[in-house]
Structure formats: structure tokens, C-alpha cells
Amino acid sequence: MVFRHVHNSNLIYNTAWEDPRLDRQLMKLDHDSRVVMITSAGCNALDYLLDNPTVIHAVDMNYRQNALLEFKQALIRKGNFDELFEMFGLGSHPEFTAVYQSVRGTLSEPAQKFWDKRISFFNPTSLKKSFYYHGTSGIAAWVMGNALFKLRPNIKNFAACILDARSLDEQREAYALFEREVWGPFSHWLLRQPTLMTLLGVPRPQIKLIQDSYPGGLTGYVKDKLRHVMTELPMADNYFWRVYMTGSYTLGCCPNYLKQENLPALQTRVDRLKTHTTTVSNFLREHPGAYTHFVLLDHQDWLAAHDTAALLDEWELILANSAPGAKILMRSAGLDLSFVPQSVRERLRFFPEHTETLHQLDRVGTYGSLHFAEVLG
Numbered sequence: 001m002v003f004r005h006v007h008n009s010n011l012i013y014n015t016a017w018e019d020p021r022l023d024r025q026l027m028k029l030d031h032d033s034r035v036v037m038i039t040s041a042g043c044n045a046l047d048y049l050l051d052n053p054t055v056i057h058a059v060d061m062n063y064r065q066n067a068l069l070e071f072k073q074a075l076i077r078k079g080n081f082d083e084l085f086e087m088f089g090l091g092s093h094p095e096f097t098a099v100y101q102s103v104r105g106t107l108s109e110p111a112q113k114f115w116d117k118r119i120s121f122f123n124p125t126s127l128k129k130s131f132y133y134h135g136t137s138g139i140a141a142w143v144m145g146n147a148l149f150k151l152r153p154n155i156k157n158f159a160a161c162i163l164d165a166r167s168l169d170e171q172r173e174a175y176a177l178f179e180r181e182v183w184g185p186f187s188h189w190l191l192r193q194p195t196l197m198t199l200l201g202v203p204r205p206q207i208k209l210i211q212d213s214y215p216g217g218l219t220g221y222v223k224d225k226l227r228h229v230m231t232e233l234p235m236a237d238n239y240f241w242r243v244y245m246t247g248s249y250t251l252g253c254c255p256n257y258l259k260q261e262n263l264p265a266l267q268t269r270v271d272r273l274k275t276h277t278t279t280v281s282n283f284l285r286e287h288p289g290a291y292t293h294f295v296l297l298d299h300q301d302w303l304a305a306h307d308t309a310a311l312l313d314e315w316e317l318i319l320a321n322s323a324p325g326a327k328i329l330m331r332s333a334g335l336d337l338s339f340v341p342q343s344v345r346e347r348l349r350f351f352p353e354h355t356e357t358l359h360q361l362d363r364v365g366t367y368g369s370l371h372f373a374e375v376l377g
Contacts, residue, residue: 011064014135016043037295042069046257066275067111074103091130096122130247141244175230205305206333229365290323298331304339326375331367348373
């Protein structure tokens, strides 16, 4: 299976593609919180630390994702903001090898092996010039951007106008120009390529889910989602789209772990964040406990389509290791809760009155739905 091969052989996500602003509003973490979450790129795990939880367990089957989070943690512990921001804010550093060597000894052996071979991702003189155009999602963004910019040179200028807009009205004017240029035979062809979607971290079951459930199929889905983000939400703090459109963040538009005022708090709490290279189910078998929050991203879409036995097993372990009233946060490419087994839904209370409103404020805007649940007594 191409998707599994790609995910087992590469760094996929170089930045988290979920909006932690919404997560923190829903979860309301505090010093009593014990969180289990999927690592992804680690940005959101670091964001959650600002709410002062007791512990966060970041779990991922792909050791490369944990290696990325470990590198960020190491630079936070070191406490040199300029180095941290150049590496992960700008995506490059003229002394990238020296920066890495200064913290290499604090990384796990798998993380060292990964970065020993891949530290050139941060080389500013390389062809791609930015870490954010590496990893499969970054490669996909770089290929699409370069192809479209060559076909339609003004797309890059219109994208800059969107990012620099001073009001929603200006954004809408700029996006009308951008949309006119970007949607043509080539972009429609790109969206039909399963390999490209795999590089972006979208498996075939999610593509099928969108095709089957969304009016207009995948093309209509992408068009509508992009238009909503670009015309209804201010781009001034939308660091998710900025980094793939430009290859870097700015000091004013970046994840919270890259803001200088947050560095002291993160330094004192960074060791509360533990990485585990395994599945959520195996983590819970090996580390049973009373966890207060679970952040499952969208991986259950894949389980629901490919391995219902594993899906049920994961849910039984989550429910068995939930503290009273534990909270569960999930996303899906679909528009509803059909990926959650009925027997599990009966043991949860959902809050659509909150999630449906917040979902419209999601700065990423690529998911079909957001779900937040409380484990019933």
C-alpha cells in the first residue's frame, strides 16, 4: 500500500495542520491535565504546554515525527531564541550544522540517526531553502507552488496580497484574483493524483470519504474550504497557510512555541512532554493510567475504513484509561460521526453546539468536521 509505505519511510508533517487555538478553548487544560495525543509535528503539543498540564504523552507510529518534536524540545531547553526562531521560524540557519551539534547529545538515538542524515533540511543555500519544503507534505507544497507559479506567474503576487491584506474586504478582493488564476486544468489534474494526496498525508479512504459525502466531490471540497479560509478569516495570524505559501513564518505570524514571550514558560515545562514511538493502543497497554484528555487528530478515518477491529480495540483502551469525565478531541474528513462505532458513541457525550461554531473559525480549514466528547460515568 503506497500510503503505508510513504508514512513508514518518511517525515510526513513538518508543521501541525490542526488549529490549537480551538483545541485549547475546548479542552480547557490545567495543572491536573494528563494528555495523550498524536505527535504530528509537535507544534500543538508545545502549544498545550502553555496551559500548564501535568504531563503530555505525544504518541506516533512514525519515529521521524517524534524526532522532529525532540529537536524542538532540545532547542527550547537550550533557550537561545534566535537559534530556535531561525531554525523553525524561518526554516533555515546559516550555521544549521553547528546549531544541531550543540543539542545532538540530548536527543534519543533514533532522533540522532534521523537528523544526522537530514539536518541539511535547514540549509539556506539549498534548492528549497527552507525546512518547510521538506518532508512529504513540504515537498508536495513546494512542487505545487513551483508548478503553479511557472504556469501562472501572478499567482505568487496574488498570494502575497492575501497574506498582506489589512482587512477582510482586501482579502476577498485579492482572493478573487488568486482564485481566477489558480483554478485551471492543471490544478484540477493535480487534485486527482493519489500520490500527491498521499504526500500531503491524505489516505485514499479520506479521499473516498470526501468524494462520497461532499457536494462537488474533492475538487468542490478543496475550493470551498480554501475560499472560506481566505475570505472569512483574517490572514494576519494564519501561520498555517503562510508557511506553505512562503516557506517561513514571521515574528508576528507563527505558532506559539516560536514567540519569544512564551520561551521562559516552555523552558520550565518542556520536560513534561514525553514522546513515544508506538500506536495509541500499544501506548495505553504499556502505560495504563487515568488520562484526562485524548487528542486523536483524524487517524480514526483510516482505521474505520481499513481495520475496524483495531478501531474498536483502541476505543476500549481509551475508555478503560479515561479519568472520570475525560475529554476526547477528534477531526475527520467526513461531515459527521459515522467513523465512531455506535457502541462507542453511546458511552460519550458530544458537544456539537460548541464544535460546529468553532469549526467555522478553524484557520486551517481543511477538515470536514470537528468533534469533542466527554466520557460518560
